[in-house]
Amino acid sequence: xxxxxxxxxxxxxxxxxxxxVDDVTRALPHALGPEKSLLSSMLQDPQEYIGVAMEERLxxxxxxxxxxxxxFGFLVELFxxxxxxxxxxxxxxxxxxxxxxRVGGPAALTDLYTYAPSPGHFRHHLQHVKxxxxxxxxxxxxNEAISRAYDSPDEVAGLLDSVEASVLxxxxxxxxxxxxxxxxxxxxxxxxxxxxxxxERGAQGISTGFEELDKMSSGLKPGEMFVVAARPSMGKTSFxxxxxxxxxxxxxxPSMVFSCEMSAFQLVQRLVFSRARFAVxxxxxxxxxxxxxxxxxxxxxxETTASKLFIDDTPGISIxxxxxxxxxxxxxxxxxxxxxxxxxxxxxRTKQAENSRERExxxxxxGIKGLAKELELPILILxxxxxxxxxxxxxxxxxxxxxxxxxxxxxxxxxxxxxxxYRTAYYAEDAEEKEAKAGEAELVxxxxxxxxTGHIPLTFIAELMRFETGAPAREGEP
Numbered sequence: 001x002x003x004x005x006x007x008x009x010x011x012x013x014x015x016x017x018x019x020x021v022d023d024v025t026r027a028l029p030h031a032l033g034p035e036k037s038l039l040s041s042m043l044q045d046p047q048e049y050i051g052v053a054m055e056e057r058l059x060x061x062x063x064x065x066x067x068x069x070x071x072f073g074f075l076v077e078l079f080x081x082x083x084x085x086x087x088x089x090x091x092x093x094x095x096x097x098x099x100x101x102r103v104g105g106p107a108a109l110t111d112l113y114t115y116a117p118s119p120g121h122f123r124h125h126l127q128h129v130k131x132x133x134x135x136x137x138x139x140x141x142x143n144e145a146i147s148r149a150y151d152s153p154d155e156v157a158g159l160l161d162s163v164e165a166s167v168l169x170x171x172x173x174x175x176x177x178x179x180x181x182x183x184x185x186x187x188x189x190x191x192x193x194x195x196x197x198x199x200e201r202g203a204q205g206i207s208t209g210f211e212e213l214d215k216m217s218s219g220l221k222p223g224e225m226f227v228v229a230a231r232p233s234m235g236k237t238s239f240x241x242x243x244x245x246x247x248x249x250x251x252x253x254p255s256m257v258f259s260c261e262m263s264a265f266q267l268v269q270r271l272v273f274s275r276a277r278f279a280v281x282x283x284x285x286x287x288x289x290x291x292x293x294x295x296x297x298x299x300x301x302x303e304t305t306a307s308k309l310f311i312d313d314t315p316g317i318s319i320x321x322x323x324x325x326x327x328x329x330x331x332x333x334x335x336x337x338x339x340x341x342x343x344x345x346x347x348x349r350t351k352q353a354e355n356s357r358e359r360e361x362x363x364x365x366x367g368i369k370g371l372a373k374e375l376e377l378p379i380l381i382l383x384x385x386x387x388x389x390x391x392x393x394x395x396x397x398x399x400x401x402x403x404x405x406x407x408x409x410x411x412x413x414x415x416x417x418x419x420x421x422y423r424t425a426y427y428a429e430d431a432e433e434k435e436a437k438a439g440e441a442e443l444v445x446x447x448x449x450x451x452x453t454g455h456i457p458l459t460f461i462a463e464l465m466r467f468e469t470g471a472p473a474r475e476g477e478p
Contacts (some may be wrong), residue, residue: 013211029135030064034125040115041122042075046085050075056126062133071103087113134170161320168327209246211469212456216445219377225369229383229405230421236382239273240339242328253336254308255328258322260345264311270465276300318347318366320437330375342382362410369414398427402446418447423460439472
């Protein structure tokens, strides 16, 4: 009952709305004939046409007339409940729910039954109804934007981001199709479970290229935010780019990188030479690449060129700018993964964030998590740790903890996974110990909302700026 009341209220509001530059009595765009045609077809052949309407993601909000909106919502409810849809029982059910008058009474239902539209025009009329809804939504959002522009002239960045999001939501139909029913959600869960039983890799998230991490996380999943945090010089950017390389080039998934610290040139240079397994630092020492080196570099360069990798190196990018750019790339290139380097270099330009760095970080963190859900893709974001690891002693020296995340506990709260990266050789007390621990690295998966946590041993190849799965092999080891 509440849903029907809300729908009628919304429709009433839309009918009352008018362009700020036109006569206030001007009706919003609508197509009552096609609406009536759709409902008539659904009443006469519910199994066929209610099913088609649901496949086309038609909702009661698409109908202009409140009576039509209420009736469509009730027909879908009956259809999903497996109930028969015929005139006598339909009228009785509407009476029982106190909805008969709201759909126009018995006469209106009889008129719909006898309307007899051409069945071949159903999808054509359905598109008419959808188009009019889009026009109404544009007018409504425009009026709201005008009102907010007058009321909040100082919140320009936030308003622009909100307006853009609203327009994109209309284009993609997300305002009417984002919220799944419990039936749809359960079906998705069962389908994924069956796929996992069958051993289908696609049932998991996107592989990172690090086997142990993939096992513990089941891959990076749509809507998830994965925070990789470390102290400076631990190799955060290298670790991120190793994952980007695997996703974008080995799995051919369009990806986007936002780099607040390094330029696009520096990132691509790392990517090309790391993938070619060539230490570019050798050139400064007089090394001349051999034929094999040149072939690997050329192949790596060609693979990088052919990939759908997009890099934005805007320094100090704001969360609003990042969201806008990510939305466009999702729309235009269907990106499947986003990586950000790094959180503390981003900005939030709201008034609330001006006087509180903690508030600013909280807004950025929440914005990234919201973007992951909105675009339905995983986002990996790097973050800086405070000096906590250096203050520890003994075997705990250098070992990071989740409490070391700088400036805001909201990062820990928003993240689906938190990985703490460190290299033991960095904290060696002398040259001998440093040599003994060379290449040793570890990712501490400190938080995993949907799986286990633990320590993941890694090998860091410094000259290649590359991490690999597993601990370094030592002489004498099998």
